[in-house]
Amino acid sequence: MSAIRSEQPCPEPSALSKLIEAADASGNPFSATTLQTLHNLQHQHLWTSLQIHDISTALEASETPSKSPITSSPDDTTLTLISGIPPHRVYTHPDEQLYMLEQGLREDDLKPERLFVIPTAQGQAWSLRRIAAVFDAMSDVQADETAGDGNTAKAEQLVKYYERREKARKTTEWGGKRVLLAMVDKGMGGEGTVVYYVVQEGEVKPRQN
Amino acid sequence: MDSQPTLPVPISYISGRYLLFSIDAVTYLRREHNICGVLIGTLPQIPQQNVFLGLPLELMPEEARVLVDRDVACIVDEAKAHDGMKSLLEEDRRQYLRELESQGLHASRILSDRKDQQREQALKKLGEKVKAKAAKAADNASASSAQKDESSSVVDIFDDGSNSASRSANMTPESKLAMAITPATSYPPLPQPTSSSRILSKPEVPLSYPLFAHLHSQGYFLSPGLRFGCQYVAYPGDPLRFHSHFLVVSAEWDQNIDLMDIINGGRLGTGVKKGFLLGGPEKTREDVDSEAERVESVRAFSIEWAGM
Numbered sequence: 078m079s080a081i082r083s084e085q086p087c088p089e090p091s092a093l094s095k096l097i098e099a100a101d102a103s104g105n106p107f108s109a110t111t112l113q114t115l116h117n118l119q120h121q122h123l124w125t126s127l128q129i130h131d132i133s134t135a136l137e138a139s140e141t142p143s144k145s146p147i148t149s150s151p152d153d154t155t156l157t158l159i160s161g162i163p164p165h166r167v168y169t170h171p172d173e174q175l176y177m178l179e180q181g182l183r184e185d186d187l188k189p190e191r192l193f194v195i196p197t198a199q200g201q202a203w204s205l206r207r208i209a210a211v212f213d214a215m216s217d218v219q220a221d222e223t224a225g226d227g228n229t230a231k232a233e234q235l236v237k238y239y240e241r242r243e244k245a246r247k248t249t250e251w252g253g254k255r256v257l258l259a260m261v262d263k264g265m266g267g268e269g270t271v272v273y274y275v276v277q278e279g280e281v282k283p284r285q286n
Numbered sequence: 287m288d289s290q291p292t293l294p295v296p297i298s299y300i301s302g303r304y305l306l307f308s309i310d311a312v313t314y315l316r317r318e319h320n321i322c323g324v325l326i327g328t329l330p331q332i333p334q335q336n337v338f339l340g341l342p343l344e345l346m347p348e349e350a351r352v353l354v355d356r357d358v359a360c361i362v363d364e365a366k367a368h369d370g371m372k373s374l375l376e377e378d379r380r381q382y383l384r385e386l387e388s389q390g391l392h393a394s395r396i397l398s399d400r401k402d403q404q405r406e407q408a409l410k411k412l413g414e415k416v417k418a419k420a421a422k423a424a425d426n427a428s429a430s431s432a433q434k435d436e437s438s439s440v441v442d443i444f445d446d447g448s449n450s451a452s453r454s455a456n457m458t459p460e461s462k463l464a465m466a467i468t469p470a471t472s473y474p475p476l477p478q479p480t481s482s483s484r485i486l487s488k489p490e491v492p493l494s495y496p497l498f499a500h501l502h503s504q505g506y507f508l509s510p511g512l513r514f515g516c517q518y519v520a521y522p523g524d525p526l527r528f529h530s531h532f533l534v535v536s537a538e539w540d541q542n543i544d545l546m547d548i549i550n551g552g553r554l555g556t557g558v559k560k561g562f563l564l565g566g567p568e569k570t571r572e573d574v575d576s577e578a579e580r581v582e583s584v585r586a587f588s589i590e591w592a593g594m
Contacts, residue, residue: 122594167592203543205566209585257592260545273592274552280504281588282522282531283561 092116093269107196111157114196114259117271124161126191132156132214156211158256159194167192168275170251171284176241180234187235194257194273212254212278253278290314294357297350298342298364299486304350305364306343307471319358320507321349322525341470346510347489348498354488355499355578361486368472390464397465494518494536495577496567500584501534508534515554520563532563532588539568548589556591563588 090098093116097109111129118124133155166184169177177183195211197203245251255277262270295311297304306312306323315321327340345353353359491498494517501508507521507528516533533555537543543564551562565586574580 167594168590197545199545201545203545203548204541205537205539205543205564205585205587208564208587209568212587252588258548258589260549272549273594274548275590275592277588277590278585279588280501280506280520280532280563280586281561283555283559283588283590285559 107157107198107201110198110201110261110263111159111196113261113269114194114271115159117259117261117269118159118161118194121271123164125164127159127161130158130160130193132158132211156207156214157196158211158214159196159259160191161194162189162191164189166190167257167273168252168255169284171282173242173245173251174284177238180238182231182234182238186231187238192255192257194259195276196259196261198261198263200263208276211256215254215256249279252281293359295353295359296362297345297353297359299361299489300364304345304347304361304489306345307341308473309341309470312341312343315353315358316524319353319356320502320505321345321353322507322509323349324510347491348495348508350489351491351495351577352499352502361489363484363486367484386467386469387464390467393467394463394465491577493538493571494566496580496584497534497536497565497586499577499581500565500586501532501563503581506531514558514560516551516562530560532561534563534565537564537566538570539566540570541566552589552591555589561588561590 093113096116097112100108100112115127115129119127166187166189169184193215242251255275258274258276260272260274262268262272289310291308291310291314295306295308295315297306299305306315312323315323323343323345325339325341326344327342329336350359350361354361498508498518501518501520505522507523507525508518509521509525511518511533513519514530514533516535518534519530520532520534521528521530533551535547535551548562548564551564555562563586565584567580568583568585569580571580
């Protein structure tokens with residue numbers, strides 16, 4: 078029995094395992110989660126121009142161990158974000174959708190936009206402080222809108238739309254800052270599922286799904 | 287209709303519950319202060335056998351606290367406040383009883399008036415029916431004069447009917463039997479502005495109060511969230527007119543949040559066309575002296591399933 082087993086070749090590591098092994102020299106225990114999320118975004122959801130942002134937050138300064146012995150792990154001071162451009166719009170505020178409808182615009186007419194993703198793993202300790210830290214850091218890493226407006230037929234409406242959106246951004250009537258929360262399944266053997274949730278700052282009314 | 291109770295509205299504190307017994311106060315607080323509460327009054331014998339519950343209205347401690355902080359209401363120790371019953375003067379008592387009796391008479395008069403009206407209407411309808419029948423019969427038998435007499439006799443019968451109706455109206459005894467009135471509040475015998483010795487301090491509130499107060503100040507109507515598996519359900523307007531927008535869960539700033547709870551809430555909320563709202567105050571109770579400061583430091587995050 079044992080002779081037969083030893084003769085069988087060890088299965089080839091998956092593309093994801095190779096990616097993680099190749100990059101995992103930093104010693105950051107969360108880098109594997111980040112890479113797995115990035116891999117998922119790139120190959121399952123076909124996002125483009127993906128980047129990894131390391132943001133150092135002021136978590137350590139304000140978070141004393143005595144106050145929260147559970148949440149503080151050695152790597153709480155740095156948060157890693159991923160940003161990329163999704164092939165389709167991930168989120169449209171209901172009021173924004175109404176405005177677009179009135180202007181005769183479709184989601185495909187708009188420029189693709191960079192969106193931020195927080196990679197997390199199931200069972201990882203999180204708190205409101207951490208979520209707030211991500212949102213506070215995001216104003217520094219402002220999303221650059223990629224140019225590439227080939228649609229000239231609706232140029233006029235588009236200009237109007239972007240003006241209106243700039244106004245809405247200031248009043249946050251179409252929702253405040255938004256980010257995707259990605260959670261990697263690490264339980265049950267880690268079958269590779271990644272789920273995504275839209276997190277927005279403030280009270281943003283739900284979409285009419 | 288826009289009856290305004292005298293402020294501050296007394297909230298009865300009875301065995302750990304905050305209750306309202308005055309319908310004027312209930313409608314006023316709902317109309318002007320976005321406080322709905324939960325109606326808990328039911329039939330004493332068969333509590334499961336009615337569809338709609340009535341007075342009293344139970345308030346969450348958070349709701350009571352918001353009202354007290356706005357100086358709209360005060361908390362009254364109901365047991366102590368009713369000690370005053372014993373010291374009521376005999377004369378006051380008699381007057382109160384007389385008042386109750388006159389109210390009862392008024393109610394019974396209204397009731398009998400309505401009964402008379404209904405009877406009259408019913409008889410009128412009946413009379414019309416008989417008339418219509420008679421007219422038909424007359425049409426059918428218009429050829430012979432003998433039958434015409436018969437039709438006139440039918441009219442006589444109808445006349446008889448009207449006579450009997452008036453007779454029965456005369457017969458109805460002006461029942462002077464007063465209805466028994468059960469007052470919902472005890473302010474008429476007791477003085478309305480309760481003496482300050484019976485007013486309790488501000489209600490004790492759970493840690494989630496700052497988020498509650500924050501959302502309430504934004505104009506949301508909040509109700510208990512058990513049926514949706516959260517702490518509060520937030521409605522953008524009166525729950526009778528609007529679907530709720532959020533399932534609200536509060537956490538302390540450094541409280542450990544299981545990510546699975548976010549997924550659960552987000553998924554459940556999206557499934558019922560609501561957002562999942564997670565929030566809490568940045569300051570802990572040790573940091574500040576008053577809850578008001580905690581309310582100001584609230585930050586909230588709306589979570590929805592991304593659908594990818």
